[in-house]
Amino acid sequence: MPEHVHAITAFHSAGGVAEFRDWAEELLASAQAAPGHTSGRIAVDGDPVLDRAVAVTFSHEEQLHRWLDGLDREEVLRRGQQRGFWRSSGDVLLADDGPMTLGVGAFRHAVTVGGEEEFLRMQVRLARAAAGQPGYEGTIVLPADPRGESLSLVRFRTERQLEAWMRSAARTEALSGLRATLRKDFSAVSNTTPFATTVRTEDGRTVMTPNWKSAMLVLLVLYPTVMLLSRFLGPVLDGLGAGPWLGLWVSQIVSVTAMQWWLMPAASRPFRRWLDPIDGSGARISAGGAVVIVVLYAVTLTLFATVHELQFWDYAT
Structure with a gap:
């Protein structure tokens, strides 16, 4: 069950x-x-084209659903209806690794200091462009979280309509200028496994990161991990009297654990767009990411070839 599950609810509102x-x-x-609540945000309300919305975050999905279905929330919503605030759609559910509700695109943005106004203007521009597409239901922009990242969500009736928007010339044109407001390129919130495979849905079918991309990134992390464990953990195990068969097994446990929970997620983050089977499918993006990884290969190979202290085969001399 995913952790840090978010529920975002959009509202029609007649009031100010x-x-x-x-x-x-x-x-x-x-x-x-x-129980389980961790944070909450009210969506940016800077233009009528953007939805008014409320987002809440819970530690676990079960706790979130308990609140969503609870009498306390129902009473607050009832009082809101009396004041003219009605839900405009069902609750959008979003896990840290991707939308749980179909037809929703979610994007993280690290906005530059002082660039908030221009960023919001770009989001309004995107929302107006999306409004002309079939199946469009609305755009929500959430203010920065504790990590300093804003979140935008675009909602379509079906996953196919969302993908058509993502690939459209209208979106490409509307995106012009957005990146200038960000400290780094925006990233889609998508489901990327610990071993560098991003899973998306397109035209009702599941698509995944090409195997060659996943393999390149795994190798980038695996090689220095094995080299460092051989250099620093190997001698410790030898000193404890572990035979080579046992030492290798323990070393593999440590490497797999580190890669699964820490190293691969950290390495995948800057390559999120490159790993995305839809956003990263273009030849230019694919080639550019591959070149960066090859350069990093060269850096790690040079490091271990020239730094004597990191050479496990020579550590005793």
Whole structure:
């Protein structure tokens, strides 16, 4: 079961910004009082084309659903309806590794200091371009989280309509200027496995990162991991009297554990777009990422070939 599950709910609202935010704080307070709650945000309300929305985050999916289905939230929503705040769609569920609701595209943005206004203007521009596409249901922009990343969500009726928008010339044109407002390129929130395979849905079918990309990234992490364990963990195991058969087994346990939970997720992060089977499918992106990894191969090979202290075969001399 995924951790850190988010629920984002969009609302129709006849009232003003201040009135909606006042009621939205009640909804956030209801979530905050529930077990497992970790944070909550009210969507940016800078233009009528952007949806008014409330986002809450829970540690576990079960706890989130307990609050979503609870009487306390139902009562807050009822009071909101009396004030003219009605849900405009079902709850959008989002895990840290990708949307759990079909037809939703989610994107992280590290906005430059002082670039918030221009970033919001670009999001409005994207929302207006998307509004002309079949199946479009709305755009939500959430303010920066504790990591300093804003989140935008675009909602379509079906996954196929979302993918058509993602590949459209209208989106490409509307994206012009967005990257200038960011500290780094935006990234799609998608399901990337610990061993560098991103899973997406396109036209009702599952698509995954090409095997050659996953293999290149795994090798980039595996080689220095094995070299360092051989240099530093190997002598410790030898000193404890472990035979080569046991030492290699323990070393493999350590390497697989480190790669599964720490090293591969960290290495995959800067290559998220390259690994994406849809956003990274272009020849230019694929070739560019491959060149970067080959350069990193050369750097690691040079490092272990020239730094005597890292050469496990020579550590005793």
